[in-house]
Amino acid sequence: MKFLISSKSPESVVDEAVVIPIYSEIKPQKSLSKPLQQALSSGDFKAEANQLFSFYPESEFKAKRVIYISLGKESEVTLESIRRAFHSVQKKLNSVKVKSFAVALPKTKFSESDVARAIAESLMLSNYAFDKYKSEEKEQSTRFSQVTFLASPSIQKSLDRAVIVCNSTNMVRDLVNENSKDKNALILESFARKLAKECRLKITVLTEKDMKKLGMNLILAVSSGSPIPPRLIFLEYHGNAKSKDVYALVGKGIGFDSGGLNLKPTGYMETMRTDMAGAATVFGILRTAAELKLNINLVGVAPLCENVVSGFSFKPGDVFTAYNGKTVEIGNTDAEGRLILADALSYTVKKYNPTLTIDLATLTGACVVALGERIAGVMGNNDDAIKNVVQSGKDVGEHLHELPLFADYNDSMKGTRSDLNNISSNKGDGGAITGGLFLQNFVDKKPWVHIDMAGPAYMKTEYHYVGPNATGFALRTIIKFFETK
Ligand code: BES
Ligand code: ZN
């Protein structure tokens, strides 16, 4: 996508279309263009949020089409309502096969830069389509590719940031949407190596042999049914040589989750290629941080393997010793995400001693039941960090809600022959919470936030400017979190 800036007025800009934001309070007065006056006074166009009114101008505009987009009530406008309105714009313009258009910025209580960034992000995320496997309609190739902002040159930096963030988000979406067979641990390792080279990140890869030596028996157990060996990837970004602070991001990277011997039934397995969304998001965040040159030090960690079935599969009831020495009985092979994260978290905490560790995982169906598919669950042992993550989400239009790490539920996570069981023995315990409680055993009481994004990482249908399919959820939230550090 190409973003340009022009000082031209909406009336004088020459383009395939010019988009002009308005508010619901607009009155049909003389200063407005005639068609808009008529549409308003006749009541044909009520200028409700996200509604469009378009026409082919005769002489008062130089652009081929004029499109008014309502942002809703002026008193209620938010950056999110602007993003949502521009999703309507994206749909309209692509439906008429416009390739290039200009957009005027609305007057709001936000800075011009923030408004421009919101519009740019909405357009870039809306315009994404995963059409690789469609033989006829290649959606992306017919979509617009140039937008001219009618604004002051001072918004340039904001536009540049939007492009970086959205290209990375769309990269994550490509990875998550990809076939399972094309993103096994070895393929994702190559991807990470290429990314490291392009973004000048330090990369370290632990192989199956390394894991055996280190005693990472939980990752090894999950991976044991697959002919493809597991990997544990570390990508380091050093953006602040003066600081000793390191932030760690750990992402669940299950290339396919069949459930293992506790096989998932039909209806629950078909989207399980997306079970590596956490790891993909970690890759995307590292890429974004490097390109934005964020003033922080980051390590991105991705335990990668698949949970499939063979004669070598790990068995329910067996006990394995984790990297940190705790023993875990397998109550259910489908609760595999917490197992690979456990080894990855305890190794990361020990090796890097991070200021804060954030894990991102499509961890539990229970979280989707608790909060619905559009809201992620957040848990952790550091109230400030949780609050800031939730607020960063609000700022970028991603929804996260805190769930309590209710300690009483620990009682039902004990093993009969081991320290821990990977599932709760009590069906009445909240499944998202017990998932979080399990992970808590592997962070050595160091500052940690757990994001269960089983719901919002993937949408079956369109959801404003993200979806259908992979959404790239949490990348923008975490980048916002670091931008405000
Ligand atoms: N990958 C799933 C969770 C999931 C469910 C992600 C729906 C995206 C959409 C996870 O590994 C899983 O299967 N969890 C089990 C845990 C249970 C066995 C304790 C679940 O949620 O049913
Ligand atoms: Zn599972």
Ligand code: ZN
């Ligand atoms: Zn899973």
